Amino acid sequence: MTHRVFVDGQEGTTGLRIHEYLAQRDDIELLRIAPERRKDAGERARLLNAADVAFLCLPDAAAREAAALVTNPATCVIDASTAHRTAAGWVFGMPELCAEQRVKLRAAKRISNPGCHSSTFILLLRPLVDAGLVPADLPVTATSITGYSGGGKKMIEQYEAAGDPRLTAPRPYGLTLAHKHVPEMTAHTGLRIQPIFQPIVGNFYKGLAVSVPLHLSQLKPGTTGRDLHAAFEQCYAGERFIRVMPLCDPATLEEGFFDVQACNGTNRVDVFVFASDTQAILMARLDNLGKGASGAAVQTMNVHLGIDEARGL
Numbered sequence: 001m002t003h004r005v006f007v008d009g010q011e012g013t014t015g016l017r018i019h020e021y022l023a024q025r026d027d028i029e030l031l032r033i034a035p036e037r038r039k040d041a042g043e044r045a046r047l048l049n050a051a052d053v054a055f056l057c058l059p060d061a062a063a064r065e066a067a068a069l070v071t072n073p074a075t076c077v078i079d080a081s082t083a084h085r086t087a088a089g090w091v092f093g094m095p096e097l098c099a100e101q102r103v104k105l106r107a108a109k110r111i112s113n114p115g116c117h118s119s120t121f122i123l124l125l126r127p128l129v130d131a132g133l134v135p136a137d138l139p140v141t142a143t144s145i146t147g148y149s150g151g152g153k154k155m156i157e158q159y160e161a162a163g164d165p166r167l168t169a170p171r172p173y174g175l176t177l178a179h180k181h182v183p184e185m186t187a188h189t190g191l192r193i194q195p196i197f198q199p200i201v202g203n204f205y206k207g208l209a210v211s212v213p214l215h216l217s218q219l220k221p222g223t224t225g226r227d228l229h230a231a232f233e234q235c236y237a238g239e240r241f242i243r244v245m246p247l248c249d250p251a252t253l254e255e256g257f258f259d260v261q262a263c264n265g266t267n268r269v270d271v272f273v274f275a276s277d278t279q280a281i282l283m284a285r286l287d288n289l290g291k292g293a294s295g296a297a298v299q300t301m302n303v304h305l306g307i308d309e310a311r312g313l
Helices: 013-023 041-050 060-069 101-107 116-130 148-161 182-187 225-235 250-255 290-305
Strands: 003-008 028-031 053-056 076-079 110-112 141-147 196-202 208-215 242-244 269-275 279-286
Touching: 003 013, 003 041, 013 028, 013 148, 013 290, 041 060, 053 060, 053 290, 060 076, 076 290, 101 290, 116 141, 116 182, 116 196, 116 208, 116 225, 116 269, 116 279, 116 290, 141 148, 148 196, 225 242, 225 269, 225 279, 250 269, 279 290
Parallel strands: 003 028, 003 053, 053 076, 076 110, 141 196, 242 269
Antiparallel strands: 141 208, 208 279, 269 279
């Protein structure tokens, strides 16, 4: 069976990568808009409503406008923007979120694709909150380091122009404490207190790692690093795209540093627990253009269509 797919915003970083994934597949018919008609609302509406699945790879305001153009009840909209990630009536596009998430995605016609930073944070915290190891009212902090491709075309051009010596060093941002991923990081982990989140751009193209430090004394009494690790192993057993690494991963410790880029070119997330008797650092890494964006969107599309979740990935 062939499924008709339209990408609204196919010229952006995420849209282009979705096209690359889908162009290789014989079960997908890609609907294309003529370049001169990209801003023609009537033509976009026609293609959106002709699709079995429509991806929105647009800024937030434009994504809301595009979603409103879809009147065909059979069209499933997958929005890659931030616009609908905590909106009522939209299902969060993370199949691994909880046991019933794939059933929800199969039935949904409005799906919000997770953000890159939030994907790793949610995959680290949700299992521990659900297991009762991390209290829902625990004040949590997180740091993320990411390649510059996460900033889209403008940031990619800025870094690749190589004209600003400041960009050779790490670039902390989000200093207003209102990063656009924080609402979904809170809503989809079960945390009741918004985390303090510090993102950092590095001078490399892609790859992302989130770190969450914890004092074991603030967790469920008696919790150890081994308990945290066991919760991840239980939650993600059988998941094809999540790999729980050994506790205090010996290979990482032997190298003496954490490789942020080790999942590049994959749709995989690697989950780590590094722990002492009193403290722990949770870490997760992914390709911010893969499982952190376009790969996640295609995986969710596969789930929704009822086909092999890993097809094309």
